[in-house]
């Protein structure tokens with residue numbers, strides 16, 4: 309089969325080549341992949357550290373060509389969206405059936421391929437904040453893949469949504485169109501106590517965002533894109549008036565249970581137009597280096613989709 313393999317000698321660190329077909333375990337289905345999307349984490353950390361020739365890729369949309377031998381999961385011919393720890397950037401992927409969502413017939417595979425990491429992370433991290441109706445929620449890194457789904461889902465859940473981006477002048481209109489009530493340059497400008505924060509950045513923005521939490525508020529540390537550590541000044545963790553019982557929780561999508569239900573639900577929302585996949589770049593396998601570079605250089609704000617034609 310053809311796959312996008314790691315080759316650090318070429319620009320972007322990826323090239324199209326022949327690779328061995330995956331052999332599914334009894335709990336895995338075999339998927340013919342039609343589209344995949346790139347995520348900052350796998351691009352930033354995966355390509356640098358994987359063995360040469362490895363087939364990476366977390367997200368893939370496609371069709372089941374062999375159902376799981378243990379009888380779990382969708383039947384042959386079902387359109388699906390899949391999450392995996394690797395193997396998504398290939399014509400065939402073996403994937404555990406509890407990480408497969410069912411997709412409405414006729415949906416655009418490219419749009420659907422944006423869902424697994426970005427959409428499911430946003431959904432599960434918002435779950436961790438708690439009830440959203442009438443709550444004030446800040447999303448940092450809001451212009452990114454996760455952030456754009458988080459803004460839409462928080463708004464859908466009834467929250468007052470504040471989106472943070474390094475460039476509000478450029479991204480403000482787009483984020484407001486997605487559902488943000490306010491767009492700010494930094495967490496300190498959130499303008500009042502927050503009930504929840506989804507933080508994609510870590511470092512100083514995380515410390516600043518934590519300082520905006522009100523009583524009972526929760527900050528979910530989803531991402532660490534700044535690459536910086538966090539240093540809390542003395543007093544930052546005091547539980548003073550209206551600051552009691554704040555929490556900071558860590559998050560890892562791959563540790564969440566029941567993802568097949570979320571993937572199916574998200575696919576229905578994207579296919580039906582309730583959620584926008586926010587595709588910022590779309591191309592073929594041969595153009596992957598362009599998307600990888602733009603993502604790493606913070607020039608790509610949204611999802612990059614590769615169609616496996």
Ligand SMILES: NC(=O)c1ccc[n+]([C@@H]2O[C@H](COP(=O)([O-])OP(=O)(O)OC[C@H]3O[C@@H](n4cnc5c(N)ncnc54)[C@H](OP(=O)(O)O)[C@@H]3O)[C@@H](O)[C@H]2O)c1
Nearest residue numbers: 348349449451452453454473474508531532533534560561
């Ligand atoms: N824990 C998990 O399970 C999990 C799951 C998914 C993603 N993540 C992590 O969550 C983060 C967001 O993922 P993503 O796919 O949405 O990434 P993304 O598409 O690259 O978006 C991140 C956004 O953050 C901002 N940003 C990027 N680099 C920055 C920097 N050095 N300093 C300040 N702001 C920066 C950019 O927005 P502006 O340029 O507009 O400011 C960018 O649009 C990543 O760190 C990713 O690894 C974690």
